[in-house]
Amino acid sequence: MNSSNSVTLSILDLASITEGSTPAVSFHNTLDLARHAEKWGYHRFWVAEHHNMPGIASSATSVVIGYIAAGTSTIRVGSGGIMLPNHAPLVIAEQFGTLESLYPGRIDLGLGRAPGSDQAASRVLRRGLGTGGEDFPELLSELRSYFNPAAGTVNNAVRAIPGEGQNIPIWLLGSSGFSAQLAGQLGLPFAFASHFAPDYLLPALQLYRSNFKPSEVLEKPYVMVGVSAIAADTEQAAKRWATSQQQTFLNLIRGRFGQLPPPVDSMDELWSPHEEAAVRKQFSYSVVGNKEQVSNRLQTIVDETGADELIIASMVYDHQARLRSYEIMAEITPELR
Template sequence: MALLSILDLAPVPEGSDAGQALRNSADLARHAEGLGYNRFWMAEHHNMPGIASAATAVALAHVGAATKRIRIGAGGVMLPNHAPLIIAEQFGTLAALHPGRVDLGLGRAPGTDQVAAHAMRRNLAGDVDDFPRDVIELMRYFEPAQPGQRLQAVPGAGLDIPVWILGSSTYGAQLAAMLGLPYAFASHFAPAMMMEAIAAYRAEFRPSARLEKPYVMLGLPVFAAESEERARFLFSSQQQAFLNLRRGMPGKLPAPVEGFDAQIDPRGRMILEQALGCAVVGGPEAVRRGVQDFVARTGADELMVAAAIHDHAARKRSYEILAEAWGGMAQAA
């Protein structure tokens, strides 16, 4: 049975700010830990007023200090934005503070627009096709230091930090397979190539010292409430946010709107189907069935559940309903 984990972008609701969003993330992580979720990941995004997790390692340190057992990690760090040594030191520091709890997921997208990408990299001459080389360099920094080694990640050297490859196409799937690493697919916002990427990863996987057999984690938007109507209402915030982003107007997470589905034009429906086509939205039983069907269709080993819900209490309740429904199914099985 697939494990449940959480992907949290520290959403900044309209009427709130980044500080409160990060405090909400820590509170959600404590709640998730009590509910038995496996991991709590945060992701690097830039120049987005509705996302407060840009400084991902800093945000994870905050979450790690607020929890005791749940694994924390990046889902992910966009490696082309950084020198591998810097990321090794950042996540080595996290692992030193929270031993045995830290994961590092790596992606090759910029996680932003071209303006912010230029501001981070100063120029865009770097080739994202250097990504495989950078991943290998980064993993080497986590190996035990050798006598006479002139460059070390401190902290970092000798810490066994699990490295994941993230992707939304077959590129990341093939790289993860070649390196023998676990693979996470971004089906929570780009599900189009999900099945093709999963098949490529499993078919081409080479066992490694880090992983003996393929391990697939899939992003899944889940919006749960006591009723279908209430869940659809909560989901409208995410729908609005995606439409705003795709139309070049990113902002804070909008408040939910009653009957929003009826207001979406045909082009908007196409955008949302492309981005959120895997979303599971409904009451407890509908959510249980939807998640069960998704796992049966994909064979996922783990789900990374994402839910950008405007009201923090409702967001906590959504994850609670999912945990109860999934746990109840496990007992029934």
């Protein structure tokens, strides 16, 4: 974990598939970003589990993590996150045990309880596994027991090989208070998706800290805040790049799922006043601007949340523009306290 007074900066990548492109191109760009992130000093690089979404390629999350880890050398690679109720805990223990065996000391296991999909995909994924994530604490306990033989397993005849005895950092991820409270009670690090649920950010962090109990993993709370951020050399360029993610969320609230659209010069003709208000509320914790503006806004978020780490998600259509955005933010990192 971060032991200095500076705030650690990491990346959450959705392996976005841009309009007219393919998952293969998306994976190539994701690895290229991870290699640049390693060079620029980012601490970790996470990918997220989503299903039945034409614009996101990271559904086979463990496979993508292996691809990224194989193509990099030092940066931590992990899940932001694996949606545990979609899987048998033994399978996740084996997958991440395999990853840790191949890339020792570099793998993170971030866990969520949402489906990472729509209801139709959730039903297909979770047949026989439960439906709503209510059994997440039990699934988490079972998963942790496979890594720690001393704790025993649900079925003592079943062992995770590889996985058993490995010290893989487990994070709980959330966009509400459920995982925040559980992470605190278990003494685990907690990551909040403010880019999904900005209104619940501060209450969830308060709940996490107030419920925190020291553990073998952590002596004190450790908070990572997920932030949607786009930086450019000019404010105008950043605002234009940000219209791709604005269009994506606009399509979501209209019930449409598609690939990441190219930026537009203005959103005025694309949304109604009501839709604009909904999109802007969703991105109330987002950061868009030039280097100085982004630096100031990120520092404000750190001051408000007391975050130990920020994990940045940038949905930018043009790959070179996305690289430039993350390069600018890497230059900001030493300034954040």
